[in-house]
Amino acid sequence: MNEGSRSIQTIKYKDICVYFMDYLNGGGSGFGQQYLRVLKERVGIVEHIYEFCAGPGFIGFSLLANGFCDKLTLADINPDAVECVKMTIEKNGLQDKVKCYLSDCLDSIPETEKWDLVVSNPPHWPSNEKQYKENIRGYDPDLIIHKKFYRDIKKFLKPDGSLIIQELGDATSLDTFKDMIESNGLKIVEEFKAKPLSVLECVLKFKNIKKNTRYSTFYFIWSKFK
Numbered sequence: 001m002n003e004g005s006r007s008i009q010t011i012k013y014k015d016i017c018v019y020f021m022d023y024l025n026g027g028g029s030g031f032g033q034q035y036l037r038v039l040k041e042r043v044g045i046v047e048h049i050y051e052f053c054a055g056p057g058f059i060g061f062s063l064l065a066n067g068f069c070d071k072l073t074l075a076d077i078n079p080d081a082v083e084c085v086k087m088t089i090e091k092n093g094l095q096d097k098v099k100c101y102l103s104d105c106l107d108s109i110p111e112t113e114k115w116d117l118v119v120s121n122p123p124h125w126p127s128n129e130k131q132y133k134e135n136i137r138g139y140d141p142d143l144i145i146h147k148k149f150y151r152d153i154k155k156f157l158k159p160d161g162s163l164i165i166q167e168l169g170d171a172t173s174l175d176t177f178k179d180m181i182e183s184n185g186l187k188i189v190e191e192f193k194a195k196p197l198s199v200l201e202c203v204l205k206f207k208n209i210k211k212n213t214r215y216s217t218f219y220f221i222w223s224k225f226k
């Protein structure tokens with residue numbers, strides 16, 4: 001890892017300035033922003049959003065800044081990511097709206113937390129333990145992160161709550177997760193891709209249409225209580 005990737009940087013979502021280090025970015029500041037369009041079209045505004053495997057919280061803070069929720073909870077296993085989230089909370093005065101936890105999956109989150117919507121860009125590639133230890137952003141050893149997540153999430157979900165999880169089509173498909181979801185008392189509402197940006201939006205946003213084509217390999221799984 002070079003020194004630059006550990007220097008503190010910022011990105012602004014409306015009024016919220018998010019603090020991060022490059023090596024913590026798992027794509028939430030890029031393809032993760034597809035959530036803005038996805039929520040606008042499907043769920044709208046809710047009270048409380050949780051971002052699982054949040055890293056520095058690019059997705060969660062952007063949703064909060066854009067008015068999709070009033071309260072936000074974030075958690076990650078990486079202490080550096082949690083430190084960045086704490087810095088963002090403090091510098092933006094968000095102590096009343098945002099909570100964050102250092103947690104392996106949902107293990108250290110108090111059950112008093114209750115969410116309307118769960119979002120996440122989790123590690124996408126099924127792997128072995130060695131690959132995970134080398135890259136905790138990218139790999140999910142024996143899919144244990146997903147398995148634990150779908151096993152435990154119901155304790156935190158409000159009765160009408162839902163999960164919309166972003167996955168990578170090159171790494172998995174709906175079949176990878178179907179049983180994990182359905183055997184834990186949840187039903188699949190929809191599997192979908194974010195609507196592609198128009199050519200004009202691509203040019204304005206990325207100045208590079210190829211990047212938007214790469215984003216089309218991501219898909220979303222929307223589930224809720226049966």
Ligand SMILES: C[S@@+](CC[C@H](N)C(=O)[O-])C[C@H]1O[C@@H](n2cnc3c(N)ncnc32)[C@H](O)[C@@H]1O
Pocket residue numbers: 024025026027028029032052053054055056057058059075076077078081103104105106121122123124136137138145
């Ligand atoms: C693909 S990155 C996404 C980071 C950020 N949400 C983004 O979109 O840029 C996956 C994240 O999962 C976290 N992670 C890996 N294993 C985890 C676990 N067992 N429990 C919680 N978070 C975990 C990593 O630290 C990393 O921040």
